[in-house]
Amino acid sequence: MMNNIPDEPAQLKFISPEGQKMEIPPEGxxxxxxxxxxxxxxxxxxxKEAGEPSHWYRKSPENDDKTHEAEKND
Structure with a gap:
């Protein structure tokens, strides 16, 4: 392991509710x-179609330490 990066590629493994292990190949x-x-x-x-507000918004770098509401009030 170099720089906290493993030598081998990571593998996804899921366990079913019955306890059976399932390996997911990279393609999957x-x-x-x-x-x-x-x-x-x-x-x-x-x-969006239901009129629900989005929880995602972009902050400008100069307002990075402000909350969304404080940024709107500027």
Whole structure:
């Protein structure tokens, strides 16, 4: 291990409710990541259509130490 980086690639392992270990190959991990991104996009779109406010906003670097409400009041 060099600079806290393991020599071997990381592997995803899931354990089913029955206790069975399941290894996820890198190709499957990429698919799960993509599927999660699609789900998050759909969830955010549904919130937007329902009129729910977004919890995500961008802070400008000069306002990095301020809260969102304080930044809006400037």
């Amino acid at each position: 991990a990429l698919g799960l990541l993509a599927l999660g991104a699609v789900g998050i996009k759909a969830w955010r779109q549904a919130r």
